[in-house]
Amino acid sequence: LERSCQDPKHLPVPSHESPLSLLSASEEAKNKDVISTESGIDLGPGLFFSDGKRKVDYILCYKSKKRRSQGGPAGDIEDSKLTEEEKALMREDFEAGLVEAGLQIEHDKERPNGIRFIRLHIPWPILSREAELQKIKVAVKKVSGFTLWHISKFKTHDLHLVKSPRSNCFVLGAELPLSTYLITFVPIVCQLLHDEWANYGVMHKYQPVDLIRKYFGEQIGFYFAWLGVYTQLLIPPSVLGIIVFLYGIFTVDTNVPSQETCDDNLNITMCPLCDGVCDYWRLSTVCSLARASYLFDNGATVLFAIFMSLWAACFLEHWKRRQMCLKHSWDLTSLEDQEVLKPLCHEPDSLDIEDHLSGYLINVSTLLFLIFVTFSAVFGVAVYRICMLSVWSMNPDPEAKASVRMTVTTTGIILNMLVVLVLEEVYGAIAVWLTELELPKTTEEFEERLIVKSFFLKSMNAFAPIFYVAFFKGRFAGRPGDYVYVFGDYRMEECAPPGCLIELCIQLSMIMLGKQLIQNNVFEVLIPYKEEEKRPKQQLDKDYVLEPFEGVGSEYMEMIIQYGFVSLFVASFPLAPAFALLNNVIEIRLDAAKFVTEIRRPDAVRCKDIGIWYNILCGISKFSVITNAFVISFTSEFVPRMIYQYMYSTNGTLNGYTDHSLSYFNVSNFPPGTAPTTTLITGVSTCRYKDYRDPPWKPDAYTLSKEYWSVLAAKLAFVIFFQNLAMFLSMLVAWMIPDVPRSLREQLKKENMMLMEFLLNQDQEPAAPLCLPAQEGPRPVTACLDRATPAASAGSNRHLLLLLWFLLTLHHPPAHIHLLHHEHQFRHHLHNPRLPNQPHSPKPPVNYLH
Numbered sequence: 077l078e079r080s081c082q083d084p085k086h087l088p089v090p091s092h093e094s095p096l097s098l099l100s101a102s103e104e105a106k107n108k109d110v111i112s113t114e115s116g117i118d119l120g121p122g123l124f125f126s127d128g129k130r131k132v133d134y135i136l137c138y139k140s141k142k143r144r145s146q147g148g149p150a151g152d153i154e155d156s157k158l159t160e161e162e163k164a165l166m167r168e169d170f171e172a173g174l175v176e177a178g179l180q181i182e183h184d185k186e187r188p189n190g191i192r193f194i195r196l197h198i199p200w201p202i203l204s205r206e207a208e209l210q211k212i213k214v215a216v217k218k219v220s221g222f223t224l225w226h227i228s229k230f231k232t233h234d235l236h237l238v239k240s241p242r243s244n245c246f247v248l249g250a251e252l253p254l255s256t257y258l259i260t261f262v263p264i265v266c267q268l269l270h271d272e273w274a275n276y277g278v279m280h281k282y283q284p285v286d287l288i289r290k291y292f293g294e295q296i297g298f299y300f301a302w303l304g305v306y307t308q309l310l311i312p313p314s315v316l317g318i319i320v321f322l323y324g325i326f327t328v329d330t331n332v333p334s335q336e337t338c339d340d341n342l343n344i345t346m347c348p349l350c351d352g353v354c355d356y357w358r359l360s361t362v363c364s365l366a367r368a369s370y371l372f373d374n375g376a377t378v379l380f381a382i383f384m385s386l387w388a389a390c391f392l393e394h395w396k397r398r399q400m401c402l403k404h405s406w407d408l409t410s411l412e413d414q415e416v417l418k419p420l421c422h423e424p425d426s427l428d429i430e431d432h433l434s435g436y437l438i439n440v441s442t443l444l445f446l447i448f449v450t451f452s453a454v455f456g457v458a459v460y461r462i463c464m465l466s467v468w469s470m471n472p473d474p475e476a477k478a479s480v481r482m483t484v485t486t487t488g489i490i491l492n493m494l495v496v497l498v499l500e501e502v503y504g505a506i507a508v509w510l511t512e513l514e515l516p517k518t519t520e521e522f523e524e525r526l527i528v529k530s531f532f533l534k535s536m537n538a539f540a541p542i543f544y545v546a547f548f549k550g551r552f553a554g555r556p557g558d559y560v561y562v563f564g565d566y567r568m569e570e571c572a573p574p575g576c577l578i579e580l581c582i583q584l585s586m587i588m589l590g591k592q593l594i595q596n597n598v599f600e601v602l603i604p605y606k607e608e609e610k611r612p613k614q615q616l617d618k619d620y621v622l623e624p625f626e627g628v629g630s631e632y633m634e635m636i637i638q639y640g641f642v643s644l645f646v647a648s649f650p651l652a653p654a655f656a657l658l659n660n661v662i663e664i665r666l667d668a669a670k671f672v673t674e675i676r677r678p679d680a681v682r683c684k685d686i687g688i689w690y691n692i693l694c695g696i697s698k699f700s701v702i703t704n705a706f707v708i709s710f711t712s713e714f715v716p717r718m719i720y721q722y723m724y725s726t727n728g729t730l731n732g733y734t735d736h737s738l739s740y741f742n743v744s745n746f747p748p749g750t751a752p753t754t755t756l757i758t759g760v761s762t763c764r765y766k767d768y769r770d771p772p773w774k775p776d777a778y779t780l781s782k783e784y785w786s787v788l789a790a791k792l793a794f795v796i797f798f799q800n801l802a803m804f805l806s807m808l809v810a811w812m813i814p815d816v817p818r819s820l821r822e823q824l825k826k827e828n829m830m831l832m833e834f835l836l837n838q839d840q841e842p843a844a845p846l847c848l849p850a851q852e853g854p855r856p857v858t859a860c861l862d863r864a865t866p867a868a869s870a871g872s873n874r875h876l877l878l879l880l881w882f883l884l885t886l887h888h889p890p891a892h893i894h895l896l897h898h899e900h901q902f903r904h905h906l907h908n909p910r911l912p913n914q915p916h917s918p919k920p921p922v923n924y925l926h
Contacts, residue, residue: 125182125197136194137620138167178202191620265291266672274668279661283668286405292671293680294406298399299628300664302686303635305398307660309391310642313384314657317650320380324371331370333717336734337574338363344734347556347741347763349481350567351750354469356757359734359764362572365482369578372648373712381647381704385802386809388643388697392690393813399685400816404824408684435513439529442510446503446533453495454540458549461488462566481572489583492541493590503533504630523629524688530633531692538637541587542645545580546703546711555778556741556765557750573738573766577712580648588641588652592634592659625678631667632689635660639693643700647707701806705798709791713737719790724783736783738764742772 124131171181171194179202184193269291273284283304289297328334336342340360348354403409461484468480507529516522550571554560559567571579638659642652671678709715720733740762743751762772768784770776 125180125195130180130197132195133198134196136196138163138192138194140190140192269668270672274665274672276662276665279665283664285402289406292678293682294408295681295683296628296671296678297406298402298683298686299631300667301398301402302395302689303631303660303664303667305395306391306635306639307657307664309387309394310653310657310660313387313642313646313653316380316383317646317653320374320376320650321371323376324374327374328367328370331367331374332730333713333733334363334366334370336732337366342735344738345757345760345763346573347765348752349570350466350469351559352753353466355752355755356760356763358757359573362481362574365572365578366574369574369713372581372650373575373577373714375714377647377650377712378708378714380650381708382798382802382805384643384646384653384704385697385701386805388700389806389809390813392693392697393810393815395690396815397813397817401820403684404820408682411682411684435515438513439510442506443529443532446506447536450499450536450540453499454492454544457488457492457495457541458544458569459562459566460491461485462562462569464488465569466566485579485582489586490590492583493587496537496541496587497591497594499537500534503537504530507533523627527629527633527688527692530629531636534633535637535640538587538591539640539644542580542584545576545583546645546648546707549576549579555739555767555769556763557745557747557778559750571766575711575713577648577707580645580707580711584641584645584649584652585655588638589655592638592663623675625675632686635663636689636692636696640696640700643696644703645707646700647704648711697806698803701799701802705795705802708798709794715791715794716787719783719787723786737766737768739767739769739778739781740771741765741778745772 174196175181178199180197180199182195182197184195265287269284269287272278272281273288283300285297285301285304288300338360340358342359344359346357346359348356464484464487465480468483471480507526510529511522511526514525516525549569552560553568553570561567638656642656646652716737717730717733720736721728721730724736725732741764742762743760768781768787769778770781772778
């Protein structure tokens with residue numbers, strides 16, 4: 077059954093094709109005033125067998141269909157690969173195997189047809205044996221019961237899915253500590269998570285990470301721990317970003333370029349925005365745009381961008397330290413990587429190179445096509461803006477003409493956001509299909525490849541419109557009299573005189589906020605709420621139709637994309653960390669409510685870290701240094717203003733910068749048909765445009781001036797300086813902050829010393845079992861060693877091995893991770909230096925030292 081394509085462990089629930097599907101038992105505890113773990117009060121048929129004593133640990137469910145002779149016409153029965161008789165035989169074999177292994181089974185007698193449930197109970201001896209085989213370190217001392225008052229069911233459902241953590245030790249091989257089940261009552265754990273975690277009234281509190289891990293497993297525990305660290309560390313950049321924004325508000329009135337842009341007395345006439353129908357316009361009409369641009373394009377933004385580079389390094393280092401503490405606290409330091417073969421419809425060994433090569437070729441060609449689709453979508457939105465600008469410029473209303481640029485920009489950004497949301501859903505499905513074509517052999521390999529493809533496609537889709545505005549818009553538009561056209565008649569779009577930074581800021585904020593708002597409120601709140609109204613009344617049926625758990629990949633992806641918005645373009649939008657912080661505070665509780673009340677309780681998965689997501693975070697952090705350097709240099713006006721102030725200004729100020737940054741164009745040089753047909757501004761002989769070019773009265777008219785090359789050289793020099801400075805400071809921060817906290821290193825040293833001391837004492841007491849004293853918290857060593865002490869002839873070998881281990885631990889504190897990785901092999905060789913009846917050999921065993 078495990079090697080079959082119909083393996084229920086890898087099929088979604090409910091499944092109409094699988095002979096057997098997995099579903100956790102329902103927590104059917106109704107509203108009661110008092111619930112006691114020892115009083116024997118009836119907690120409902122869903123928690124116990126019919127005898128009221130044996131507790132339900134797991135539930136199997138399957139679809140029972142009427143046979144062809146009992147039902148209607150053949151067309152009413154779904155076609156399936158297996159007949160009902162074959163599925164029934166497979167279920168009988170599977171259940172017989174469970175009974176033979178020691179599990180106790182009870183069938184649901186109330187449902188002769190339709191969805192049927194099978195309750196499972198795992199006796200304590202079976203659990204103890206499996207915990208020993210899987211090296212799960214748990215408490216075995218019995219604790220007294222307790223009484224809980226005022227327990228009530230949730231608003232959406234009853235306590236949703238009972239699946240005791242201890243049952244995972246056998247049924248699916250997930251290694252959860254048994255102490256959770258021994259010291260508490262599982263519905264009470266869910267009740268605590270609902271009240272103290274999945275509740276918007278506790279947003280100000282820290283997450284109960286240990287309780288999340290005990291109830292859902294290490295994989296989900298690591299996700300919420302990482303999300304909590306990320307959200308907590310967003311507080312400093314959020315505060316500083318608000319300060320940068322307020323600095324721009326308080327100093328905008330003293331900004332000379334903004335004042336010159338808003339000064340009507342300068343009488344600066346700008347060239348038309350389109351050919352023929354567009355008129356000349358005054359620079360003062362974009363006064364509000366210039367002032368808004370300064371709010372995000374000021375000197376404080378540069379310092380904030382450098383700070384964000386340091387913040388990214390601190391965030392990664394802080395998470396490594398937090399992750400190391402969690403690994404020690406959750407007893408994961410000695411966890412070995414176990415790759416699970418992915419169920420295929422044929423044996424992996426039978427695949428030849430041609431089978432893999434075809435999948436790789438399809439992957440490459442499909443990815444190239446999707447890249448083309450993404451940039452085509454960006455180009456299509458750009459064409460939309462170009463066409464709408466020409467059409468709306470024909471409006472005779474002067475007020476409509478004055479706001480045409482902002483109107484086109486806003487509608488274009490909204491269209492971009494909708495395209496991003498649609499393509500994101502499409503790319504997610506395509507990534508799964510492409511990964512399956514590669515035929516990965518293990519589940520871990522499948523997940524890593526899927527994550528890489530999904531991140532590549534979704535990040536490209538989310539960031540492509542922003543990269544276009546930041547680095548391409550207006551760069552290839554040309555100049556008056558020599559514009560670049562698309563489709564023969566439409567000019568390429570240009571940036572406003574204050575620059576493209578304000579448009580980049582608007583696009584970043586709207587895509588970031590709109591994407592998260594729609595995803596959180598529509599996909600995670602409204603749709604589940606509507607589906608909840610359709611659920612049947614019976615509690616078992618309610619739990620059966622709950623959404624199956626599809627992994628934390630989508631949750632990680634959403635936050636990683638947000639991290640990209642926060643770090644990659646923070647120089648253009650200092651308020652991005654603040655918006656991300658507000659979103660995450662709600663996101664944590666929203667995800668918590670979803671895990672507790674909206675989806676089936678997932679199977680616990682043990683893991684040592686967040687996996688490949690950490691590598692993606694490191695890549696984004698390093699790439700953000702480059703993007704912020706280019707945004708400050710080529711998108712903002714910071715470098716041109718500095719060059720003018722220190723090279724061309726007569727008094728060392730920015731007075732005259734606006735006139736210096738605009739070039740002249742003789743209106744008589746317009747090609748035929750491109751000059752304005754009608755104009756409200758008479759007597760125009762020259763108009764101005766944003767560029768550094770020689771004026772028409774010079775011999776080399778309209779060629780790039782020396783000021784252009786000076787500014788370009790300064791921009792490139794700033795990119796190199798900023799990148800090296802930020803990289804150096806990031807590496808310095810990473811070097812100064814150790815990966816393992818000092819307190820944890822001291823604790824590990826202490827535990828290793830205690831272990832060595834007790835092992836040495838055993839030489840004097842051969843018959844006594846080797847046990848460590850009780851201490852709070854999990855330890856990276858087993859709690860009790862009940863093997864007999866080896867013969868005295870192995871004493872010298874024992875002392876030598878312990879001395880070597882102690883020296884390695886002292887001189888290399890992080891080495892405990894690798895040593896404990898082979899802890900059980902070490903104990904085996906230490907207590908069994910040679911087999912019985914084997915002649916003594918002077919060579920000590922060395923496998924444990926690897």
